[in-house]
Amino acid sequence: MENHLVLEEINKEFADGSLILKDINLRLKQGTKLSILGPSGSGKTTLLRIIAGLETADSGNIFFGKKILNNCPPHKRNFGLMFQDFALFPHMNVFDNIAFGLKMKRMDRSKIKLRVEQMLVLTGLEKFESRHITELSGGERQRVALARTLAPSPCLLMLDEPLSSLDRVLRKRLLSELTLIISALNITTIFVTHDHEEAFAAGNLLIVMNEGKIEQQGTPEQLIQTPKNKWIKNFLGV
Ligand SMILES: Nc1ncnc2c1ncn2[C@@H]1O[C@H](COP(=O)(O)OP(=O)(O)OP(=O)(O)O)[C@@H](O)[C@H]1O
Ligand SMILES: [Mg+2]
Numbered sequence: 001m002e003n004h005l006v007l008e009e010i011n012k013e014f015a016d017g018s019l020i021l022k023d024i025n026l027r028l029k030q031g032t033k034l035s036i037l038g039p040s041g042s043g044k045t046t047l048l049r050i051i052a053g054l055e056t057a058d059s060g061n062i063f064f065g066k067k068i069l070n071n072c073p074p075h076k077r078n079f080g081l082m083f084q085d086f087a088l089f090p091h092m093n094v095f096d097n098i099a100f101g102l103k104m105k106r107m108d109r110s111k112i113k114l115r116v117e118q119m120l121v122l123t124g125l126e127k128f129e130s131r132h133i134t135e136l137s138g139g140e141r142q143r144v145a146l147a148r149t150l151a152p153s154p155c156l157l158m159l160d161e162p163l164s165s166l167d168r169v170l171r172k173r174l175l176s177e178l179t180l181i182i183s184a185l186n187i188t189t190i191f192v193t194h195d196h197e198e199a200f201a202a203g204n205l206l207i208v209m210n211e212g213k214i215e216q217q218g219t220p221e222q223l224i225q226t227p228k229n230k231w232i233k234n235f236l237g238v
Helices: 044-052 094-104 109-122 138-150 168-183 196-202 220-225 230-236
Strands: 003-013 019-029 033-037 059-064 079-082 156-160 188-193 205-210 213-218
Touching: 003 044, 019 044, 019 188, 019 213, 033 044, 033 196, 044 079, 044 156, 044 188, 079 138, 094 109, 094 138, 109 138, 138 168, 168 196, 188 196, 196 220, 205 220, 205 230, 213 220, 213 230, 220 230
Parallel strands: 033 188, 033 205, 079 156, 156 188
Antiparallel strands: 003 019, 003 059, 205 213
């Protein structure tokens, strides 16, 4: 299968001179579910923002299929990014939140309605379409955020700690709901977390980041069975 998302030698330094990402190389095939695991400050969000085009790398290349994305603006990449705080519009109802990206794309109203209805079914929110965001639980908000991200049919889905604002019990339940919805779609997905149980559950490929570098890459089994060094062993608790 053709390589789908390719990162070559990505480096990023912020204005104060601190190096945030160092020589990041990554190749993801279509349909891969990648989990990025790493402690706070290791560069996970910065890497997603670079892939999404919200931040530019100082050097290196990003390809998607045969296309080079280095100078492609975020809205032309057709990637979906779901943030930790969901970033929903509180003054809009569920339907309008999910429809937002489709209206931006100037899709016709009848098509928008159809697509939003599909998303409501996919995320089990059929009864909530006219509810306001402020009238939803944390778990329901998360599903609206996922529906909104998936509505424009992105060719890459990125989730940045999508569960971190929820309590432990809800997190466990929603992790399985989320992975179930995503695994049913043949969409390449990048799931960022600093929780190794979440990373193992959500991904069939895993990278562990530390201080801006990829420490190790492999399947969850490979990382558990053959952690490359002591740091990874401690970090994964194996
Ligand atoms: N705009 C910025 N300017 C300067 N430094 C930044 C900027 N954004 C992030 N950083 C720094 O880059 C490093 C990596 O940040 P990043 O948000 O990518 O980490 P993370 O792995 O997502 O962490 P967390 O798990 O806490 O979300 C941190 O040290 C952070 O302080
Ligand atoms: Mg982050």
